[in-house]
Amino acid sequence: MAIELIKESFKVEEKVGKNDIQTLVEQEIYLSASKPDIEKVLWAQGKVDILNTKLINDKLIINGLAKFNLLYKAANEAGEVHLLDLNKEFKEEIEIPGVNEEMLSKVYSKIEYIEWEAEDRKLSLKALVSLWGEVDEIKTITAIKGITNDDKLQTLQEEIKYREIAGREISYALVKDTINLREDESEIDEVLGLNLNIKEIESMAVEDRIITSAEVNFNLIYSGGNSVHSKKGNIPFNHFIEMIGVTEKLKGEVEFEVVEGSYEVMGNDLGERKSVDLEIKVRVMGKAYEEKSRELIIDCYSTTENIFLKREELLISENLKDITHMEKLNLEVPEIYAQDIIETMGTANLLEEKYIDDGIVVDGYLTVEALYIDRLTNELSVYKDDFPFRSEIDEMISYDTNYNVEVKLDSIEGVTRKDSLEIEGNILVKVNLSKERKIYCINEIQETGELINKKDKPSITIYIAQKDDSMWDIAKRYNTTIDEIITSNNLTSNEISTGDKIIIEKKVDSISI
Known part of the structure; x- marks a missing residue:
């Protein structure tokens, strides 16, 4: 048969795994001599810097730095406002089976809450930090692009998107x-x-x-x-x-x-x-x-000779569609008498996403923090609260479609009214539709030299199609071709149904035993 294979390499990004953990970051600080005593902490902000990550067997190692800024009112007659900076390094491990140092990682972080306690000139701080880790692998796949001298070789191909x-x-x-x-x-x-x-x-x-x-x-x-x-x-x-x-x-x-x-x-x-x-x-x-x-060869057989196939398992995440939706929020907070808005901040949080009535429903809440000058007291004040939101995205999807939802605050602004605070915000809702497919790609075909004996087989075989049978399955089982079955049965296509009687004619090749 003298099979000659033409091969081609391409790269795909495979999702190896993801996981999340929470860690408690604790820090104590004593005020320097230049700082006055603390009457009360007005506002605490924090962010996490991921300094570096490392992948070892089944683990994602994270070295991070939690940074905190605290505004406090001084315990003196002037009652001025001062800033405290606190930094705390931490190290955590996220278990992700199957990862190794050759792969690529991405880490997301979020400070869930900050607690503090002031005693004399010491400030104690606790923060709950959530960490999400994702690991991908850039995999080089060698696939068969074409086959020459293959007149007796039958191949089944399947298209993948990647x-x-x-x-x-x-x-x-x-x-x-x-x-x-x-x-x-x-x-x-x-x-x-x-x-x-x-x-x-x-x-x-x-x-x-x-x-x-x-x-x-x-x-x-x-x-x-x-x-x-x-x-x-x-x-x-x-x-x-x-x-x-x-x-x-x-x-x-x-x-x-x-x-x-x-x-x-x-x-x-x-x-x-x-x-x-x-x-x-x-x-x-x-x-x-x-x-x-591209088309990948997922099955192959010869009508004249037993062949050996080498397969490689591929887990392909096919990107079907990216959806972007902007959810506008206009919130009114009564009895806030703000003379001036110093800062308005917010965080969009995802609670649940689900498929209902041919659409995706996203439920979440917006955490709003506003720092403002009170019109009545002329002092710096803080407002903080959570507001629920829901986004409904009309999109027809099948049962085996995966959807990944991400919510992010795109913009937020506080506006002063006569006797209220108005919060205007835009939440960006991003939905990625994908389908996970496991494919066994053939990347090697080897001849064995073992010819198929067709002489002892009956001239005509009647086969009754079983559930889930395909024309390919039947042709492969009887070492014939789909075209020959279609011709023998006067069919117009290769579609068959359970219970169909299929005629298989024996055709002895000159090289068969």
């Missing part, structure tokens, strides 16, 4: 700018906080790189003129992620994370403390891929 990964890289952008306060704004006595987030504008793949445009949204909170103020703005920036082999026909996907934000208060031309130099380090994670489809 993302072929061209590259994954991490780089860092350094964003710099200077904030200049207006003439009518107070000088800066002390910076009380710098809140930063990144918003993507556009990303695209070009020759050997991904180009991304984004902006840093900042809110500088500071004390000055016996009051607390905020200065908001945005800093646009562009960044290039070098990725050899990438072309403009590929899709570029980018994620951002603020690694560090530093500032220095400077004097302006008049010597006033009204200029702040910002330097922001942003981690930019880029991936370039192409949505592809």
Whole structure:
């Protein structure tokens, strides 16, 4: 038979596994001599920086840094507001069976809550941190693209859809700018906080790189003129992620994370403390891929000779559709008498997603935190509460379709009213529809030299089709071809039903025994 195989290699991204844990981060700090005593803590914020990750057998090792900023009111006559910075390193392990050091990991984090207790000049803090780990493997598959001299060889092919990964890289952008306060704004006595987030504008793949445009949204909170103020703005920036082999026909996907934000208060031309130099380090994670489809040989037999097949198991996650939905929220909080909104922050939390009445229903809640100057007391006050939301997405899906839901706060703003606080927010709901498929791809066909004996078989065999039989199954069982069965039975297609009587005619090849 002299089979000649033409092979081709391609890369697929396989999901190895994911898991999550929670860890308690605890820290104590004693006030420095320059800080006044604490009357009460007004507000506590926190974020987690993932310093590094490591994969070993069945484990994802995470080294992280929990960063906390606490605003407190001083226990003195002035009652001014001060900032405390606390950092605490931690190390955790997430069990994910099947992972090893050659794979790729991604870690997400979230601070669920922060508790504190002030005693004398000591502050004790506890924070519950949730960590999610996902591990992927970029797998190189060698498949048979074509077969020559195969006139007696029958092949069954199946189409797969997959993302072929061209590259994954991490780089860092350094964003710099200077904030200049207006003439009518107070000088800066002390910076009380710098809140930063990144918003993507556009990303695209070009020759050997991904180009991304984004902006840093900042809110500088500071004390000055016996009051607390905020200065908001945005800093646009562009960044290039070098990725050899990438072309403009590929899709570029980018994620951002603020690694560090530093500032220095400077004097302006008049010597006033009204200029702040910002330097922001942003981690930019880029991936370039192409949505592809190809035919894979999943079964094979010869009508004249016994052959040996070598198979490789593939677990393919076929991306069916990406859905993006924006849920707008307009919330009114009564009896909040705000003179000025210093900061409004929020977190979108997913509670449950389910398939109901030909659609996907997403239930979650928005945690809102507002820092404001009370109009009645002229003091800094804090409001915090949770608000439920529901998104209904009409999408027809089959029973074996997987759906992965992600909710993210896209924007939030607090607006002062006469006797209430109005919260306007947009929650981005992203739904990915996919289908997990396990395929046994044939990547090697070997001749055995053992010819099939057809001489002792009857000239005609009547076969009654069983449940789940296919024409391929019958042709393979009797070492014939689908075309020969169709011809013998005067059929117009290869569709059969349970109970059909199928005629199998014996055809003895000259090389058969």
